[in-house]
Amino acid sequence: MKLFIINSSIGRKLIMSLSGLFLFLFLTLHCFLNMFLLGGPSAYTAVNDIMELPVVTIMVPILAAGFVIHILYALWLYWQNYRARGEVGYASGKKSETTSWAARNMVILGLIVLLFIVLHLTQFWAKMQLQSFLGGANQVHADQSYDLVANQFRNPIVSILYIIWYWVLWFHLTHGFWSAFQTIGIDNKKWQPRLQIIGIIYATILAVCFTSINLYFLFGFGA
């Protein structure tokens, strides 16, 4: 029984679903804290003090594990599904209607999101938390973090790339949200359209909030 999360298709999908929902929670928290950027340097510094608490340090490896599990399981499932399709493809294409465009392209959307995560981590995490793990000599501390973000986001190329990223993520989340509930089995005819709409609203709120931060700095607001 214990190996069903490895041995069975539904077990593997359960892991995808739970890790996905965990990342949803992370993203919500991340978005909420970032909104303090709009409150100016003092508000953001106060929030960033929270980020240097030990509980956050403990959460870092758990969060990283969430990402790694989600990505590894995705690649594994994709490989199995690729093989299950058979060797010959359809010459007349696949014209079946699906629940969404995103549903058919989750892997490619996920890979684009992953590429941006690498960029994002080198720009911020590598200069902040990573440095504190390494001893803190070159660490950008809470009181300088506002300037770090402002400087990066005032660069139009960086900001536009970030905005594209948010909306690629939006597609990924719109399918991911209801799909996670479908996989756990908390879904039926009545709740499927509701969960799909809640997912779209949820993803839109996240993407709009993140985008607004970039636009705020791009148009020269902020200290």
Add this chain to the structure above:
Amino acid sequence: MEKTIHITLKIWRQKGPQAKGAFETYQLNDISTDSSFLEMLDILNEKLISEKKETIVFDHDCREGICGMCSLYINGHPHGPDEDVTTCQLHMRKFKDGETIIVEPWRSRGFPVIKDLMVDRSAFDKIIQAGGFVSVTTGGVPDANAIPISKEKADEAMDAASCIGCGACVAACKNGSAMLFVAAKVSQLALLPQGKIEASRRAKAMVTKMDELGFGNCTNTGACESECPKNVSISHIARLNREFLKAKLKD
């Protein structure tokens, strides 16, 4: 007035399971739009016989949409462009004059090609044999009110039981997953008192067999539901997930 059309067919020909297949092009003139798709293929086969060529192999049986024997992936859709019908009930009026129609077998690792357009769907039988039954004799038809069943449950079970096991769900799925089929078969029994008792064992056994036979993992794209000739809903997949996970957590 009978209307007729001229069509070009590109049909997958493959001599055997191991042979390499290829498309062959056929021209058919004056096909009545009132004829069914399979009647059109019969006409083509008659023509091939008269030309002393080998006929095209395709599955069919009842030709009234209930046996689940016909298949065919036509112009990008399992069972063709029409909604909610099997290939045998697809008519030539759905095609335009001069149209090129591409006809392919179901493509999935779980359904290897036997010959031409015929695939081996015995994997579905193996999944049913693994647990898609009630293991005690439940006797004759009981009195209507002997075992009360709510209208909603009876309707849901009936909708699930409308699955004819044709395999269009697997053919449409980008992951070659058989989840809609298995979900329908698990649901139709799990919803009713006679089948409920064995629901856990059944869900585990059928999913294990499905995985073992090389079907893919469902990613909830819903392509299966949109191509199902019987309109089986993916809400049954949620029920299967629920039954399976409940059973595994109980162990």
